[in-house]
Amino acid sequence: MGSSGKLHNSLMEILVVVGMDQHTGLVPDNLPVQSSERLPGSLPLFTTAFEPQVLAACAHEVANFPNSSSIFDSMASFTTSTWSSSIPPPGKGVKTRRSQSLRRLTPTGKHSVALPVGSDVISALPPLCLPGNAYVYKDRPKDHVHYLVLTDISGAHSYATVYTFYRKFLASQVRGKSEYTIRAVPLNDAGEEGTKICFVPLCCCLVSRAPYFFTMRDCLTCLVQQLHKDVRTMEMVVAEFSSNLALVPYPPPGQLAISFQLNKFLVTVPPPADPDRRVLDMPLHYPFLSFSLDAILTLVACILTEQRIVFLASDYALLTIVMESLLTYVQPFVWHNVYVPVLSNSMVDLVEAPGVFMMGCHVSHREKIIKVPGIVVADIQSGEVLMADCHMDNSELPCFPRAAADFFKEKCGTMKFQYDFSCLHAPTPTSVEEARRHRDAWQQELSRDIQTAFLQTMVRLFRDVKEYVSTVNHRRYLNKDKFLAAQEDGDQPFFREVCQSHMFKKFLQDRMDQKRDYYSIMEETIQWQGEEKDQIPENKLIRRRKISANSPGQKNRRSGVVNFGLEVNGPTCTFQLPTFTQAHRKTDKTTPAHFYESCIQKLTNYLENCEPSLRAPYLYLRGMLYAAEDSSLTALEDFHNLCSVDVKLFPAEHVQGIINSLSEVERSQLEQKGLYKGGPMERKTMLGKLRRMSTEIDRGQGLIIALDFDQLPQRDVDLHEFSKHIRLLDIAVDSEVIERLFQSLTLEDTNYLDPDTFSIFYDCWKETELDNGRVACQLPEDCLTREEGVLKVSRLMRCDLGTGRLILTHKRLLFRTGDRTEEVVRIRDIENLEKFQHNTVLTSADALKIYSKVDGRTPFSAILKEERNQWFMLVLELWCGRNIAEGTKDSQVVHQAAQNVLLINAVVLSGDYEECAHFEGVEKAAENLCYFTKRRKEGKDNLPEETTQVLIQRVNPSSGESVRNTVEALLYTSGDNSKGDNRSSPQLWCAMGSGQVKVYDASTWICDQQFIQANNRVCCLLAVGTEQVWAGSFDTTIYVIDIQTHTANKQLLDHVDMVSDLTISPDLSTVWNAATLQKQGQIWLKNVHRLVTVYSASLNGQIILWSAATLQKQGQVWLKNVHRLVSIKLVGENLWCCTKKALLLVNREGETLHTLEMHDEGSSPLQIECFLLSQDGMIWAASGNNGRLTVWDSYDYSVVKTISVSCRGFSKMVQTQGKIWVGGKCGNIHIFNQGTYAEEKELVAHEDAIRSMCAAFDRYIMTGSGSKDGKIAIWRV
Template structure:
């Protein structure tokens, strides 16, 4: 037997006590930490809001009292020492004790409190079942109206919470607030109070004030057992008042007991237990698909009219922003939970905060859909909010007054959604016979003669009324949506809703409501269940109403359900589900109750409490019941016993019970929990499990292993036996913005480039919204994969020598007629082919297309859309294809590929062809998905497709019509950001020639690229293949320098110089002496000393051999040292505002400044020392260059060019190549200073340049272009 663990289906997750006591004192809330010292005056004790703390957090085997120093004899099942005494309840400020530790009464000390975290310590740490983020949110929620102390004792009160953790999972809590008497005395010189607990009769002594301090017991459960938890907490508070022991002991023992109480499985079995002689009953959910319900559902009808309730239901179904107001916090959660129960099977998945504390009310300013609740005192603030800031309208539901209205935004004149008329009348008729007041219902009844009888009367009335309410709403939901399946069509094994037809079938006044509903997340989930033929309470009600007729629709009893089940399983009909379906709305509640053993009998058999003894007693009792129970009760008993065995540590026996459960009622099978048990088994236990036949191939594997897989959409191609399997884990399940969309597109390997993805996003949304719905995404992806399968199948069918290595199939037409006969057109990367039978002919090469023309092919009988393709090959006649409805699509696809091919050849960028081919695939998928009216671009398919025709637009705009002077010297373009999501600036380029003497692959010439992303990439300059290994700096790498034949130094904005080994492409050495961004590197003529410069004017001299620092030069008052050049022993330094010649001591020898025509200074961006002894400098903010004599420092020439500024320059063959910020290159004659040529180089500023011997010039551009161009000198 293993060690005992947490009961998976425990009623209580955690018990938290919030408030103030003698350990925390009273600390005023909303005071900064510094202000806690020496505040003048005395704060009024009874009008000051104090800061509540988490006083206790107890769960299974964890009891934590962060503020208490008390030591008590805890139960053995509890580990009070496994957690540090830190807890995250709230950002508390310290209250230090004025009593020295040695003199404290009883030797106990009161600890100073600070920011605290729940931190497991020690070898056997136990985690709390509720996240620390949930616990830390409790203090303001337990006391939403702020924490005050009172002169007179207030009445105890209860309210309810729904907590949401970071993952979005809900926990449910009941908070019981009571008040204990304390004596308070203000700490001298501070704004805080120390307090100590006293009996009610104690009036205190001089200098103290008697006050009643709130304490909140908050019980958290995984299921919404609000009223059950209220019963439990009532017993706890009674015991706290009576018990003479410390609060810690009482709370620990109480939570120890409740942690052992299981929740019943859905069905007819309730669980009861004794708590302080009070019988508490835990009701089950009536159906696995329905929520637990232990509260009355009629409270909304006591506050709102029937019309108002229907309006609220309409607001929920259309996912409005809703705020509920109440003077009693207890009403908020109950009313909101009731409304969410009304709309089942629709489930609210948006933001849900039923209780906002005073400090959290500003959350209503947040964008998006939500349901929130707050105190009615904030009503005017919320109404005013929509009038003053940019937020959509908010639906305000005032529980106090019964009003429901739209607080309109000044930017949004929306109205309350209107509930459909026919369904509203139907619902009102159903409600007309209901009595929502208990006294009215039992005026005709005799007086109960006992308390138990009176309680039973009221419980019966509540159960019947709640049942009637649920039936009325469920029938109304069926009336609203039962015909939705008629508008679902199946295409390629996928089902789609024809929304237009569905909306058109509704009454005109109801169409706005249904249109909004169809756009909601809740409807899409509901629709998916209907499409999957889910057998649940909704589908049974739907069948019942159809079978009986709407006017006779009643809850079917189990016999009726069984008869309908038998009919459904008749020969020739589809078997929807085996077993009896429980409708889940029985009037009399559970039919059987399992009473737990008393805690004192069960788990105090040992000297210390041990939960195993309790589990053993429960298991024995359940085993006895299983031997004699009714067949209908066998499933819940097996479920409970399996859970208890698992908690006890008997995993193998638990799995046997769960295995047997599958054969009784598979809907009760706890798949996730079983999967967790299986994962925790040892190899030996797993082997034993397989040998027993419970795991491999059995129902357990199907539920845990196969059930673990997400829904798969599978299409089978019967001819090839190919399957497309779509993992829904990779598809969004809710609306996605561009960021999330990009992530999914990349994960699915559809596209990588962020600009391409953005264009795709704009096409699918038609730029009307910032979000894309999951239906559109899913259909688009299906079309993408479907096309991919078709293309691959056709490619496999073509002869082996038909396609070249660089060629793939992009598009296959339907069966068409053309000049070559009847067959299919095939578009590849390079050609247009025609296949008929087993024969494939080449129609035209893409590069040879001269023109495309749409025309109408007219015959005596018909007229059809056709496409004509003209070739520029001599003697080749135009090719005509009758493509009918596919004509426009084919015209668009061929044109995009043709334009991409032309641009690729014109710009010497071979990657453009692949980008154009990718565009063709995307356009095709967008057009195909646009045929389904569920897609957002259904009404604008042509616009969506045209948006992706990127190269078609560029060709029309003439952006890639390069001048002949440019194409003559441009050799190739390379994209170093290929395969990355964003383009990065090419900050620096360096060419290394390699060492031919070594005769191996290390001798290849290399092009080093320093990127704005901090990467240094390396290209083989003979093949232009990028090395997969690269160096990653922490910031931009802005300069590169070859040092000898074995090293490349890279200077980064992270102040580091990375020394890269040329042969291994690794940077295992780094120089860290710079204190500012490294801006430039240069080397002495003999190669022994490297000079590095940083923006702050620091220049460091390094030994190239030893990498040791040899010296340092500091330039005074320099903040923008961008580049340096070595001349003998001196350095020319570019400081943007001037050029300075400095010596080794940092002394300025000469200064040069660039001026414009008006003699105003210009910014110098770059400079070089030419081979003929001249200094060339270029302005960064104008098209001006200056040439000085480096010996006399006299100005030789000012050159003006039409350019907004220059960025880089390099010299070769007596020419000065200057890169401009407009992306062009200006070539000047070194001798005559005249401009000889201007090259159209990049679409962004040229950010880097380097020369490869005297043969090539390489230029790199900014991130808008992000490419490298290679030029022939």
């Protein structure tokens, strides 16, 4: 068995080590050092804040050490290919960086596994692990633990415990610099002259998807003890520890705990008590030790009314625990706003942001915090709760309703929040284990009492809300006015603010949906007191209705509660995991595979003889282990059986992911299992949809693309090699874009790019792609449109809308905070961008202001700090691209601008590395890629109003190809509506210089993925009936294409030279007068297709007649002394043939009946490029080497009109509605009146010569251009 997959319910998501070591040295932080944070001492070494680095990031089968040169040759128990460490190239030493980056955390091995946490989250950890700045010390400080809550872009939380300890180093200052080099020393080594002994912090940060703060603390304690004792390197110990811990699952809700042995220490992972509530792994009484009951109720009121709250503490460990406890108190209300329990010194300015948030910081910032208006300050140190900047007047604080407050205080009156007080009567424990059990039991009981008291209080606050819900036209509404009127006068301000909160809306939705959870159970079981409510008549009516609905046997109790769903008596059973040190080396299986098999065998044995209450968690765990072992079908069977035991534990999302990842064979086997049909598995997943679909594309596939390292260049590359790699890596395909990228990375100083620059650029590109893809998947389904993707996500920042992240998409600028996404501005609505400096009481920062054209919209300001200039450049490029797209009616420009944004971003990020060629010229490199910004500045795409009024749309048939190709020919087919399928709709056929024939749906302008490929240019197209399109190519072949299938299974090979034109007769059996070109009438015949003859011409003067029905050659005509036959027109029995020298009227035997030539003013012959036969009997011809047109009368061949236009030549002509449209070689279209011969309009069409034109009935004209432009324009007639 190969390497097993990641365990879905793994206790450990990732282990990150942060600090400084001998590889990073001591580099002073860029941030100013606060004087209050300076430590006593005269040496700068001990008073300078240094920049912490990410030293390790380890997850399931992934161990990355960005700065270490350790190699894991001795780690024989692990799969070697899954471990990657970055080793600096010889001679380059330690890399310097402008900003914290995690390029080397991107796996580069052939079998690498991506880290489960985004690089933005990891890069944000160093200041959070050392929030008070990173100092070194003369004497070893005590170890310290604090806790974090990390929020990703989707609003989902991860929970972290940080253990900080200190290692002894010898430090010596780098000559002429403020940096220090350090090296580890034995404990008794005093160091040599010029060095100082110092103790350097190292933080082990363990991250989990569940809030197991104290369990993770136990695990980290074991890790640090091992680091102190183990003779191996830190990297070896951390890698082995994380690989073991990644195998540990956390239990499902219920009564089953999980325990495991870690360095001879037994760690127990408790389960959540209820599926709707998260696990409780910490005591809930800490707020009661800091705040009074009134202060706690005030804080609860502030949370329920969504105030801006900042907590202060002298110990960072208190911040998260106190805030998490308060959020547990208010359940079932869930905080969805900005939540940052620990702010580092560098992040304190976030408290100035508008919007709702909960944040925490060190008490040393109190004097600054209380100056920020509108903030509720909760000082854990002093127990104060006050409104900042209110001159000691706290009347603005929300007031908790009086009756509910009295009830809560009564419930808390009997609780003992001090352990010593509660156990004075108990005998002394006889062992450490017994003492721990006693304390754990006390904490669990106290936490249960606190939860119960708060839940009862919440029920009393909102028990009547459902009574004010009414249904109108199948929609439910809350009568807020009546609900507020039913409350006491003093309580109405509180309830009014609550009703406006986001939390209340979600809570109300659950109540309207009749959600069955712990709250509803408590609501049903609690006994209401008659005296608790006012004498408001409506309240009495409500109470009578409630009482009448109760069961007859229910009794009235003053303070009794039945705690259904709230029992927190702890687990009744513990599942002991196998040890991590079993003799797996005796087998050919990996450590995870052997461990999972041992767990599965143990669970299988338990399931044979277990209590009914434990069957569900056992099935859940075994199903998860089977899934991690890649036994997907067996896992699904366990999850199916789980539904019949306890459907609340069914992991629907994970099961859906398993089903999506099944192979075709596995899906077929799943279909054959009758137990799934119509069962709970189908109802709770998309299995029913899968049965109806033969194939389904997994949305997650393709997000992470494995890349062999040998695809990256190992030596200097020129532009040609660079282009090959860039296309291979799917970064860009357009030659011009790739050339601009090459110039940016080399700064145009050399013709070669070094492999280091390429590798770093690719890493940055890939990291951004993964992060953007992850963000896009995490956004709500209806947030992004089909044509919209995430281009850039900012770091955590503050703006007018609060604290969160900016998201740039193809169409909009979004702001994401918590689980809410707001639209800031549509790119098309931007009026202007402005850089400015945002000055506040606390700081001055770089900011960006965006002005909107929408009336009433105030400018949007975002404080982006060091990201400001980059965001300005990216938004400006996209905005200019959007403006050009709308001005030129070319939607493809938006996608090109979006690609430029991604490239600019990757170039800027890679420019942070000193080893990159563009390190010293990042701004110049980025500006070189701002293609549309330059074009808009130069005004190249400012089309005349006369053109924009007629232009409908542009399409790019060369989209996705490396080079633009000439649009050689266009053909519009109206389709056959009687067919009733999509290929019978109107279609635009495009013959390309690359030899391809592409087909667009003319109603959506979506290109069919299937196309015809000829061996050379396809220069002419002809519709033959409603079933065929003929395509003539320069490879001398005529391809007969089936309109329905878009395939060319038939080819005509009789031409010996390049096929130049095609025409057909009869056209619906139309009868023409060959002399006057006047239509004589129309003959409608049955089986007319059998009478159709197709004429094909080649450059050498060969004309072949074909039967459209049989595809047989019916005849052939050779024109004498003709070497450039470019086009033919059939009139009656004769052909008008256009050569470069003259127009020839020939009969079916090839005899020339008449010749027409063009001359300039001096009677010199002109080259004829194109001609047409107008509906009024005139022959129009245009010169290809100057702007001259000649019109002849087809009756007597006299020259009727000679027209001269300022143009370097014409290329194509088409007629419609009495107008002659003539395409020029300069890219413009000249429109002439057929009757007066006057030029009526000149349209600015393309950036290259117009090479093809066609008409769609008398409504539209399509034009195609040369390869410099390569686009198709659709015009309104």
